[in-house]
Amino acid sequence: MRKRAKEIVERELEAVRKRLELYIDREETMLGKAGVESYSIGSRSLKRYSLELEDIQKMIERLQKREKELMAELSGMSRRCAVGVIPQDW
Secondary structure (H helix, E strand, O other): OOOOOHHHHHHHHHHHHHHHHHHHHHHHHHHOHHHEEEEEEOOEEEEEEOOHHHHHHHHHHHHHHHHHHHHHHHOOOOOOOOOOOOOOOO
8 A cells, every 4th residue: 555645644634624623513503502403283392403413423423533544644554454353263
């Protein structure tokens, strides 16, 4: 696997951090009053979070994982590590 230039990795890391910040801000907004949907019929009422919240939280996890991979690449470690285990019966 070819090593990428440090400048390219740093630019990608910066872009990931910007996107992560935007997603976290959006999550905070959705967890506030703006993200709650309220319904009422007669004397009954229902409040729930927007369905987009789950998608935003999944994207935050993916961006955090990508950020860790890029930081590892900058520090000289491999981006990913694959390990295989072969069970043997003696």
